[in-house]
Amino acid sequence: MIFTLSGWFCAIVLTLTSLIHVYWGLGGLWPASDPAELSRTVVGVDAQQMPGLVLTLVIAVLIFAAGAFGFARGVLRWDSLLLIRIPLDILTAIFTLRGAITYLPGPFAQATEPFKTLNITYFSPLILALAVCFALLTFSPRD
Incomplete structure (x- = not known):
């Protein structure tokens, strides 16, 4: 049950x-009113515009693919060392590092507001929760 919930999550x-x-x-500009404010809110840099369409769409596809691995293992119960478990190991590491680096001295320490506060309060805890789910799926028992 926990593995299915992790996959759905x-x-x-x-x-x-x-x-x-x-x-x-x-x-789109939500949750901001202009590109500069959106950049400060969701990227954490003081720029006049957001990253370009191609880069943003590549990131969207990669984020979706990460969720698809969780769905494939947790909900569909697919099991393959090479095609599922190793990618889940990699996703666990990526999400753990991204979530934890927020609380260490480094690039996120110099992030602009409101991103800095949102990252500490919401983004990184959610990313760490996803890392836990990916770890659970990585080590879930074989069917």
């Missing part, structure tokens, strides 16, 4: 996250 959260990235790539 990864799939839902990361699908929604990838859709938000597509929206931004196509010029």
